[in-house]
Amino acid sequence: MRIEWCVHNERFGTRSVITDTVSAAAPDTSIRRFSCLEECDLCCRNPFVLIDNICISAPDAESLGAKISDEIAKRG
Secondary structure, three states: OEEEEEHHHHHHOHHHHHHHHHHHHOOOOEEEEEOOOOOHHHHOOOOEEEEOOEEEEOOOHHHHHHHHHHHHHHHO
16 A cells, blocks of 8 residues: 655644554555645645545544544555
């Protein structure tokens, strides 16, 4: 599994949620930060990540962490 996020989205707490959630649940997951993921409309409004090129967003970082955890659990 690959999780990617935009550096500009870190103001929502995206980075810490990803590192905390993934390190506990799926330590072998590839995590990459990019300068831009070309999702600017979403990026300026909500925390989001791309998980294997599928966009996952939430109203806040805590909810995003829960969605990431759910996605990790679904993928086994």
